[in-house]
Each structure stands twice: as structure tokens, then as C-alpha cells.
Amino acid sequence: MTKTILVIGTFDTKAEELDYLIKRIRNQGGNVVAMDVSVLGDPSQPVDVTKHEVAGAVGETIEVLIALGEEGEAFERMSAGAAVMTRRLFDEGKVDGMIALGGSMGTDLALDCAQALPIGVPKYIVSTVAGSPLIAAERMAVDVQFILWAGGLYGLNPLCRSSLSQAAGAVLGAALSVEPPRFDRPVIGMTSLGSSCLKYMKRLHPALTARGYDVAVFHTTGMGGMAFERLAAEGAFACVMDFSLQELVNVLHGSVVSAGADRLSGAGLSGTPQMVAPGASDILDLAGWQEIPARFSERPFHQHNRLIKNIAFNAEERTAIAREIVDRLAAAKGPTQYFLPRKGIEEWDKPGAPAHDAEGLSAFVAATEAAAAGRVSLTALDCHINDDTFCNAVLEQFDTWVAEGIVTSGKLS
Template sequence: MSKTILIAGTYDTKDAELSYLSQVIEHQGGSVLTMDVSVLGDPSKPMDISKHQVAEAAGSSIQAAIDTGDENGAMQIMGRGAAAAALALYRDGRIDGVIVLGGTMGTDLALDLCSALPVGVPKYVVSTVAFSPLLPPERIPSDVQMILWAGGLYGLNSICKAALSQAAGAVLGAARAVEPPKRDKPLIGMTSFGKTVLRYMVTLKPALEERGFEVVVFHATGMGGRAFESLASEGAFAAVFDFAPQEVSNHMFGGLSAGADRMTNAGRAGIPQLVAPGCYDLVDFVGWQPVPEALSDRPSHAHNRLLTSASLTADERRQVAGAICEKLSQATAPVAMLLPQQGCNEWDRPGGDLHDAEGLAAFCDEVISGCPGTVDLHVLECHINDPAFSAAALQVFDAWLENGTVAAR
């Protein structure tokens, strides 16, 4: 059960706090490696990974960071170096988890460092801005843990020790308990929402598991799409069922974005894609905040107290169709698009809160006319939540299995 935790931070200004983390981890029977990401100052004692080694891992130097004359530019150099150095340590089997501590500057670096490590490696960030809107979803690693560093801006005290000791115990406990992702079955990534709005995963997940695949379903509300894209960029999936690309609409119209690269990484990585436009017609915004002015005159659905979805106009839906087609045109592996012409979420059925037959027709027409020739388009006379939709998806996938586009092992 001996585990080694990488502790990273600016030891020139936060030596006492970082050293306290080491003490707690070692008192609990763990080991530590220390990484200094300071620029101007020096730690009170030598670190396992010095600031010079961190800068060199970024293909730079501490002097070059100083010469930028800009704290932001200097710390971005250190962020790149910390990410590269941490990944090398993990690949060499020298660390089992990581904890990074900081304010806004340290948190910015922490997101780079933690993003470099694979899913399943325990990653903890102790931050004065944890859970803050300062942190965009596209910067947050898919399985990072954060704790608010209350009272931790400067110096140790009993309040901040409560957060630091929890984080130290948590990362060591996670390193001892973690069950890393298995690779004994090919993985399928699927995007969706809860069963009240999209239901295909209820049918598709067991059907794909019977075919020998492991299925991972991502909640496409910004963070889930970010995790999906992160794993797609690593080539983790044998195929994807990207049936809830609403984050594309969100990014275009100011909703809960998963980043500008949403719906592109599977194509770049050569992963076969089955695509459908689930909830393409909606823009999500934070339900407990005022409705954005640009969406104030739209029909909307309050999903709960956290999340409200507003409907797009027919013209905006055409724009979304064009953006999706453009993204799919860049794919380097087969793409099949399923277009259910009777609707793409439960709320847009006739009689539903957000039913808009004209808008749906506009979207479908734009997809049909603008679909790239490299995309296998299937126009379906059904709703996305009908059994016929899931049956059509499995029919395409089975054909891919038969012709070798997707391998079952």
C-alpha cells in the first residue's frame, strides 16, 4: 500500500503550506515527491524536482521565464513544464497521485499539470478559487478533485489546515483505493442527458455490452463533454455514439460550453463516429441566475433549480446544422449521422414545452443539404427516443463490426 504523491507549488511563497501537506501524507504512511514551480524565489531546502528542471521540461529556462517580464507568461512556461514533468514521473512509475496548491496563479498551473495525467490517476487541487466561475469547463480535467482553500491566501492557520489535511488524506486514500480503468474490452463513448429528455442509452448500453464492449455514458452539460473530448483525443474509444452534441449549440450561443473543440477530437484521432443531434435545439444556462438577455424572449424549460434550457430559433438551428456538418467534414475515420425527423429530445414532441415543427424542419433541411459527402447520412422517420432510432443505430454499428470498421477485440 506504499504510495507516492507528487506535491507541486510555489515553494518560494508557500513553503510552510506545502511542507504541511508533506507532513500529513508521510504521517499517514505515504511518500512524497516535491516539485517547485517558483520563478523568482527559492525554497528553503532543495526539492526533488527543482524549478530549473520544470522550466527545462517546457523547453525553456528560469531565466527565460524571468525575461518575459510578465508573471502570467512566466507561469505559463512553468505550467507547461510542470505538466510534462508530472507525466514523465507517472510514466516512469514514480508517482501514484498528485496534489497542487495555489491561488489563481497556482490554480491556473494546476489545471495544466492535472490535465496531462490520464484518467484514473488521483489529482487534487487545493485552491482559493475552487468551484469558481473563473474556471472554464474546457480547462478542468475529467476526474480532478478540488477543495476550497478557505483562509489560505497567506500563511498557515487552523482554518486552512482543515482543508489542507483533508486534501492530503484524500489524495493518499485515493491512490490506495483507485481502480484504474481496465483495457480488457474495447471502449465506446456515448453522450446523453437524463432519461427524462433522451432515452436511447437504456437500450443501447446493454446491447453494446452484449457485443463485447464497455460503454461509458457522458452527461453532456459542459463538464461531461469535456471529459468525453479529453478521452477521445487520447484515442481511448473504439467508436463513439455522439448523440447529444448540444454543447456545440451552447458554445455558439453562450451556454454551458465544453470548449470550441467539441465534436472534433474523435474525428482527429481516427475514431469511427455515430452521430445524432440530440438536444441540438437547446441552449443551457444556469437556472438560478437571471435569464441571459439574448434568450429572454425564448420558450424555455426549467429542468431543475440548477439548469434551464432555452429553445433556438429556426435560423440559429440552421447555424448549428452548418457547424456540426463542418466539424464532421474534418473526420479521418468513418462517420454515420442519424437524423430523426420527428424530433431530437422529449420536450420537442407535439404538445411538449419546446415543440417547434418549423425549427426542426429548418435544421433537418440544412443537414440534408449541407451534409459532407464523407458522412453516411441516415434520414429516419422517427423521434430520437423511439425504439426505431436505437434499432437504426445498432444496424449501422453491426455493419461496422462486420466490415471491420470497428473491432470487437
């Protein structure tokens, strides 16, 4: 049951903190592989992977990196080497998880190392900028864990020890107890915005499970869409049902509630069969702490909770959104079916609800049908996205794709 943790950090500037973390892991029965990612200085204690080995993993030398004279560029190249070494150590069976310490520079490097590891491998980052909007969604591994490093910028102190001791227990405990994903059945990747705004997953999940599939539902509030896109691009799903697209409109209109600029592209790039609907694309998500931009000050407004608030788009904006969705789907390499519920695309756009806008919905439907003609296979439905009619149409198309061999059957022999 002994597990080995890869500990990553700059052993020239954070040796005391890293040494404390290593001792805590070892005191709990874990083993450690220490990897130094310093550039300028030398570690004050022996390490298992030297900075020279890290730089050499991508054909660099420390001397060349120092000669660059640019701290950011040098560390970016070290990040590339650290990511290569992280994956190499894992592939060779030498480590069972990773943990990295850092401020903004160390966090930048740690993000690359975490992305180098497969899903299910424990990956922890103890960071002074954990949870910060400085960290873009597309930089994060789909199952990375962050721990805010309180009082951890320089030197050990009671606050720092508290964070690091918890981190040591977290990464070792995760390595001991993790159940890596086993894909014994084909997986359907589905998106939704909770279960009150969009309700189809309550009907589709059990129906797909009964057909022999596992269903992974991603909450489209930025991080969920990031994970969904990353896995879809890697071909992790037998089929995707991407029915919640407000992360796409968020990135188009500058919201921090973003899954990255490549939203609605991953499945298309990998050729994964995809079913798409424009769920919740009529509203802009804003972080609860964000001020409402002046151009939206007179719009219908919904305060979902203290974390998220929503603003409705007008007819002109929805026309542009309709065209953008179709443009992205038209670039897909695999089978694509676009479902268009003509009577509404989320619970709050029904008559009497805060985001109801008959003119805007009509403009969206017309623009979608015009843009899709001859470019994307479109199924227009005279229903609301939360009606059973929508789910019935999706399941009918899904069963057709299974019968035609487009989607792997869930009834594996």
C-alpha cells in the same frame, strides 16, 4: 502498499502550507516528492525537484524567466516545465499521484500538470478558485479532483488546515484504493443528457454490453462533453455514439455550460468511427444563476432544476446549427454516420411539451439534409430520437461496421 505523492507548489510563498500538507501525508504513511515551481524566491526548506530542474525541463533557466519581467509569461513557461517533470516522475515510477496548491497562478500551472498524467492516476488541485468559471473546460484533465481552499490565500489558519488535511487524506487514499482503467474489452463512448430528456442509452447500453463492449456514457453538461472529447481525440474508443449535442450549441451561443470550442471534433480528428445524432441541439442550456439574455426573453422556457435552465431556439438559429453540425462532421477523418430523427430530437420537443416547435424542427431537418448531401453519410429516420426505431437503426449500422471490420469486434479471441 506505501504510495508516493507528488506535491507541487511555490515553496517560496506557500512553504508553511505545503509543509503542513506534506506532514499530513507522511503521518498517514505516505511518501512525498516535493516539487518547487517558484520563480522569484527560494524555498525555505529542501525540496526533491528544484525550480531550476523544472525550468530546465523545457530548456529555460530561472534567470531568463526573471529577466522576462512578465509574471504571467514566466509562470506559463514554468507550467510547461512542471508538466514535463510530472509526467517524467510518473513514467519513472517515482510517484503514484499528484496534489498541487495554488491561487489563480498556481491553479493555472496545476491544470497543466494534471493533464500530463494518464487517466486513473490520482490528481488533486487545492485551489482558491476551484469551481470558478475562470477554469475553462478544455483545461481540465478528465478525472481531476478539485478541493476549494477556504481561507487559503495566505498563511495557515483553522479553515486552511481543515481543507489541507482533507486534501492529504483524499490524495493518499485515492492512490491506495484506485483501480486504474483496464481496457479488456473495446469501449463505446456515448453521450446523453440525463435519461429523461434522451432515453436511448437505456436500450443501447445493454444491447452493446451483450455484444461484448464496455459502454461509457458521458453527461453532456459541460464537463462530461469535455472528458468525452478529450478521450475521443486520444483514440480511447472503438466507436463513439455522440447523440447529445447541446454542448455544441451552447458554445456557439455563449453559454457557460460548455465543453469547449472543439466539441464534435475529437473523434473526427482521431479517425474513430462515429455515429452522431443531433439530440437536444434545439435548446440552449444556461446556468441556473445566469440571467436570460434579452434576445431569448420571449422564447419557450424550461427550468430543469436550480442548476440548469433551457431556452428553445427558433427556426433561423436551428438552420445555422444544422449547417454547423454537418460542417464539423464533414471534416472527420474516419467513418461517420449521421442519424436524423425527423420527428424530434429530445423529450421536451414532443407535441404539448415546452420546447415543441414544428416549424423549427422542419427547418432543421431541411437544412440538415441539404447540407449533408454529398458530404456526410446521412440516415434520415421517420421517428423521434427516443423511439425504438432510432435504437434499431443505430444497432443495425453498428453491426454492419463490426462485420466490415470498421469497429473492433467485442468478441475477442
